[in-house]
Amino acid sequence: MLIVLLIQAVLMPLLFFTLAEAVERNLANAFLDDARLYARFIADSIDDLDFELGQDVVVEHLDSALLGGRIVYAALVHNDSVIASALTEPQEFDRFREDFEFGEHGDETYYVSLPVESGFQTGILHLGFDETPAREHFDTVRKSIVYALATYMLSVLIAIGYLSSAVVRPLKWLQQASRTISSGEVDKELRTKSSLVEIQDLTADLEKMRSKLVGMNAQLQQEIMDREQSETERRSLERYLRHAQRLESLGTLAGGVAHEFNNVLQPLLLYTDLALEDLPADSPAVENLKNVLTLANRAKGLSQQILTFGRQDTEAEFELVNLTPVVHEALTMIRALLPATVDIRADISSDIGDVRCDPAQIKQLLVNLCNNSFRALSASDGYILVSLKEVIVPRKLASEHPKLRDGEYIVLQVADTGVGMDPQTVERVFEPFFTTQDVGQGTGLGLSVVHGIVVRHDGEIILESELGKGTQVRIYLPLADEDGREDKGKRDSDG
């Protein structure tokens, strides 16, 4: 814009002088044409007049010429005498110097001389034309040119102002917008108020580009999120599988040991029973054999629990049941077993579907979980919450736990506000004989048995715990279909 103004500043004087000169030249030519023609007419009118005898007539002609206003000096020089109009200013006689150009001699008068003849007489007619009106005309024209150029200059300034606001400002805004987009900020929509079609088109193109970038960005972000989610799920599954495999191995190992142990215990119990039958009641060995029998039965119970964990017990009886009365019965038993000071809360839904399960094992499962919660509560004043409800497993949860499918499940939950566990403890909590209790306080088989029961019921167990806040164990049991079968069809189709 500054360059345009500078060019204008240089061009304006040049344009003014060029225009003024051209106009003045034309005006001067017009003046010469008029003056010369008028002088010729006057000379022609005086021709053939007798200069000596008709002086009065000549003077009348000259007076007539002066009265017109344009001529300020008129005289006829004849034989060294001058016949002049009485209207001529005296000083004009001395000023006469013939001109051939407008403004020549700088005397404001254009002097012309023309020969006139009358018979054999020859005279020279002197005429002086006033240049002042023409000069005033020049000045008027100059002023008009100045006004025209000033108007033009003003128009240019207005145009520059308009262009600055209509073109330069939107262009700068577009430039800034491009830089913003190139720096990665693509969220702001581009809109222009410019009335220029070119600017609107440019903005629309830039907006299209921005929209594409936004779309590509969103797509890339979604892909990254999907990949991160997949990676998280993969790691979760790997951890789950490792855990499941470890528990499977432990179950197999412990089941084998328990079997062998049972094989030893069965004859031990049998022979001890036979020995007791053979001995008299007052025999001092009877008491010892009874102790052996008690310990052997206890060992049998332990081995039974190990077999349950390893899913090798054959005593489970599956049937189609509604868990609501089962859980109520279990809670009654648990309240009787645990100290009365323990706050056991229940949220049992009666409007739930049936599941295919062994009610006795479910009760055992609930007892074990509540017992664990009670032990976690022992050092604090919390409560145990047992809840039962029917849920629809969301896809996300199902994706994190391979045994779960998105569908309907019965959820049995035992939560406590006890001491909670750290992640390392949570990782090993289902391993048999793993315990955080002191020696003699627990067998470390409670949660192992729970795990075995849940696996046997084709369910899933999810344990969440946080130190100082408590533990929450959720057992997911598949809802049976109308025919009494577990809703496996849906799960298979999803899987």
Added chain:
Amino acid sequence: MKTAGTILALVIVGCLLPQLANAERTVVLITSDLCPVREISQLDIRKAYLSVAVNIDGHTIRPFRLGGDEKLSQIFYQSIVAMSRKSYERRALSMALKFGTPRPAVFEDVDSAADAVRRLRCSVLYLWKEDADSLDGVRTIKLLWQGD
């Protein structure tokens, strides 16, 4: 005495020099000696130089111009055709096209112009009087301008 005479002579010369410098000059119109036309009006001269056919006593007047002398040209435009240079050139061309007569021929020097005048009977040429006086076979038929 001799000194006084010298001073007087210098004074006279000094007084005459401006007079000589400002001596009046005259522009005249000449034609061939053979041309029977004795008189031509100012109007006919203007007509002839504006390419209008001028016939006097059965003789066609052919105008010639003398170029190369700016003062003479200025006098021509001012006193003979009575218009500006630009107007004359435009007007002469317009009249030539209108009437089909040739525009006045222009000569750059007096001799060639005078030759043309001698060769073409009743042709006319304007020039300084002193130049006209030095030419043979031509005669002055009109005083066109007189001045400083």
